[in-house]
Amino acid sequence: MATTIRKAAVIGSGVMGASIAAHLANAGISSLLLDIIPAALTPEEEAKGWTRDHPSVRNRLAAGALARLSRIKPSPLYDETFVSRITPGNLEDDLGKLKDVDWVIEVVVENLEVKRELLRKIEGHWKPGTIVSSNTSGISIQAMADGCSEPFKRHFLGTHFFNPPRYMKLLEIIPGDATDPAIVTQMAAFCRRTLGKGVVIAKDTPNFIANRIGTYGLLVTLQAMMDNGLTVDEADAVTGPAMGRPKSATFRTLDLVGLDTFVHVANNVYEKVDSGGEKDAFEVPQVLKDMVSRGWIGEKSGQGFYKKIKGEQGSEILSLDLSTLEYSKNKKPVSASLEAAKTAKGAKAKTKALLGAQDRYSAFAWDILKKVLVYSAEKVGEIADSIADIDQAMKWGFNWELGPFETWDAIGLVRSVERMEAEGMAVPPWVKEWISAGNQSFYQKAEGKASYAYQGEYRAIEQPVEMISLRSLKEQNKVIRSNSGASLIDVGDGIACLEFHSPNNAIGADILMMIQQSVEEVRKNYEGLIIANEGRNFCVGANIMLLLMEAQDEEWDEVDNIIRLFQNTMMTLKHFEKPVIAAPHRMTLGGGVEVCLPADEINAYAETYYGLVEVGVGLIPAGGGCKEMALRISRANPNPEVDLQPHINQAFMNIGMAKVSTSAHDAKKLGYFRSTDRVIMNQDHLIHEAKQSALRLVQAGYEPQPQEKIRVVGADGKAVLKLGAYSMKQSGYISDHDLHIAGKLAHVMAGGDIPAGTMVTEQYMLDLEREAFLSLCGEPKTQQRMQHMLSKGKPLRN
Structure with a gap:
């Protein structure tokens, strides 16, 4: 691998591809931004007498993506002049330029066959030693590389940037079976230092770490809300800062992500897991399907779980009643548990206060939390080797203040497991064995050094020399x-x-x-x-x-x-x-x-x-x-x-x-x-x-x-x-x-x-x-x- 990545190529100039190229530019890395040649001329191009052979036509998609960067809010660029570090091109004329780059990032449509075909084209122009990665959010890295040569596979891995790349810290690196471990290590170090990312190493499983846990959590929240007869407003009041989560909570988050995108991500797991219980958990509820079919997919369509309208007194936010699919004015929930959480200081204290009160919101919070904690524990070893990586992925990717295992420690590991089992939940054997060995928490600190549970013992959390913790x-x-x-x-x-x-x-x-x-x-x-x-x-x-x-x-x-x-x-x-x-x-x-x-x-x-x-x-x-x-x-x-x-x-x-x-x-x-x-x-x-x-x-x-x-x-x-x-x-x-x-x-x-x-x-x-x-x-x-x-x-x- 090149010790320093100075130039990259980003293939696919959609919002994500252009934004990744922008963040590379932020880091001082110049890049090519390539896309397909448009199938037809625009009326403006026809009026100018251009043909499909004109360079401006052939590069239109990538050039147009660069022009749109300045209009995206918040901006993907630290400085609008950095766009000059990105050169637009197309996949027919410019693939030969891949020999001049140190890193090729594929960011095309989430379709296995499309990605496979593109990787074969890339390999035809690949310079040995160049890193190639896919920005897939959930497609198998191994499956993508099938048919590629062994040297190419050794240099191929997943690099899943979270959107928007400038602002979201998480970067999941996903090695394939054949990926050279040294390349994984070097890419992780490069992405931390040069791109400013929080890197976790994920297994090559559906939706990797953050989207696997996060999607599960959003779906169980929706189901629990409907089972308990809560409104969208009530559910968001519980699952936001009161639980150590962002203000966007559950349903504002879904509106931001886009319900169509969320349904695609959920279906990706549903179609690829065999377990009956897990498969059922990822089945998209009918109400979400109905909203997508109506075009109510969130902020980008103007309405989703929330809808902003202009009135005589200014704008107001309406929320959706899922039983009638009608919008009504927001009602701010009030309860002992929410008040206790509001006055508590810090995510640990807030979560304990929320669960400690005895009311319907406290019961709702516990119903969600226990399922997410158990599911996270079930996935250890499958989606990531380390509970620390799972916790960091959720904090960096979903802006949780505490990861699942940190949350478990905060509410009391032993006591909460006893409650789960008393309520008939099956807690993963490794968690019960960990407690039986006399451990009271997943994390511990001794003499200022932190460690976490790993394969039956505490393993020290190794901090890179670049990280000094006050x-x-x-x-x-x-x-x-x-x-x-x-x-x-x-x-x-x-x-x-x-x-x-x-x-x-x-x-x-x-x-x-x-x-x-x-x-x-x-x-x-x-x-x-x-x-x-x-x-x-x-x-x-x-x-x-x-x-x-x-x-x-x-x-x-x-x-x-x-x-x-x-x-x-x-x-x-x-x-x-x-x-x-x-x-x-x-x-x-x-x-x-x-x-x-x-x-x-x-x-x-x-x-x-x-x-x-x-x-x-x-x-x-x-x-x-x-x-x-x-x-x-x-x-x-x-x-x-x-x-x-x-x-x-x-x-x-x-x-x-x-x-x-x-x-x-x-x-x-x-x-x-x-x-x-x-x-x-x-x-x-x-x-x-x-x-x-x-x-x-x-x-x-x-x-x-x-x-x-x-x-x-x-x-x-x-x-x-x-x-x-x-x-x-x-x-x-x-x-x-x-x-x-x-x-x-x-x-x-x-x-x-x-x-x-x-x-x-x-x-x-x-x-x-x-x-x-x-x-x-x-x-x-x-x-x-x-x-x-x-x-x-x-x-x-x-």
Whole structure:
């Protein structure tokens, strides 16, 4: 196998094929996107006098798929310019180009004979050593490769991407009987590191792992709902976050997937399993068949289990009554079990609380859960060797917070098995033997190391070197310092990691104090500092509740002190004599951005949504955000003859419109990241990569960032910025208060009322930020915005 995959070919330009090519482009891999030649000309092509021999006609399907990528929401691409890394072509003219690629991915229709025929064509142009894989969601890898040569079979495997490939972490790798094990190992490592995937190794069985368990779970939920006389709304209320599952729960998930797609997946198992009980479980209920026949297949048709309609008071969601096939208004279920689950913290506690209450919803949840747990246990060894792979597949592929075996541990393995057997369920013998041997759970931890049940004994979970777990390090007593908001953790090799763990990782005095203490600790005893955490989001900003309380009490000295503390702490980070690396992920907003800006280098997860959004709560960035953007523009344009205004205009718009990047690459385009900042594809590798960056700077003989002067656009530039804001107000894009905030922001970004070209200090710019921030805190409309964000979780336009 090629040690590095630099170029690929994707065959099949449907939504999935084009999206896989897009994600390869995201990873920097160029690819060919090939499809068949259209059977007939379009009217537009005929009008141009083209024939089927014209290149634009022959490549139309693939070229059209690339053109549609920009219209897909959410976007399959990190940056729309990455589409240039994909070259469209067709299967008659371009198969010869397969000799130039390192990986061929087949993504054509889910039909065994079509795939077999295509593989034979591919082999006719195959260069020995090239990897070939199928993106099938359930067709046998072995059956597909029948008739191919042994060398080809050794290089052939399944690579089942979950849809959409950019956003879904799961990638199931399915070896055939003849697949070279070394290729499986190397492809798994490549897909983890370069594509950012969570890889599980699946057996060559119908629907592999996630779709096998997930489809079974959806079908038993539907059957249990009908047996217990529950509505669609009630079933989704139980099988969503209350059970550690996504908000889309069961029936919203089916609408998203498409009922036609789901029926196809279910039938794939039904047609291929022999067991009577299992076959019966995968038989599609008549009500689903009726919905598909009516075209009610979910979101893509406008209706499925739910239907969105527009009324006089706005849009509303209706749900389907399966007994009448009529839609009615949603009714929010209320019960003791649902309330108990809602107030519990974490998926384990929620599931236990849901099952612990004695009501019809609790009974419904147990009826579903016990069947899914037993079925998952029955499939161990058949669909995957490892319970850990089954758990990870369900978490990464269906967004469950806990896999089946983790759930079993959470509700009490021994107690739940006793209940199952008392209710007449047949629990797999291996589970009973495991308990009889004295084991209380499928997973255990000892000295910070995790292990899982495997063939009658605990097997250690081997973590790749690229994965550093802060949770595991804390269990190994690697915490150096800690308070309520943050901890400093020893991650080895002389590097310490500052982890936020306040509610929502919001920045308050506790985090700022820990940053200062961390700097002192690293100064004395360590070589470098990284700022990273394992929260859902890196940091959604400062603690606005604290700011609002102080502002409402008119404690202006206290607000001033808070902002000074923030600014001084960021300046300490920026000019620290040892390297500082920030590793943001997902939502990184407001103050979270300002924590990253002083770092020597940012290693951002590719899915980082990054922006200075303070205007959404009626404020401006005051922890150095405005200053840093102005400084970067000045630094990038040292020639005093260069006009800074266009660059300042763009930064002003980004902050004034609270623009948030759609990816880490987009953050670079917005000017938030420097060319030296890195994008990391796999979030699990983020802390390791940040540590390596810190070590690299240490080894290079790190020199701290110098104090710099900033060239500003001054009073003239401020007038330009304010004029732009006034034009937006006149056009109805912003409110009066938005215009007021924009004036304050313009004053700061321009450097105040001084001559254009004046060189100012960083502290001068920080003082302007703080003054503007304090004045806005006193505005009633700003306080209304802050209150609205705290209570509603979204901006108020007032």
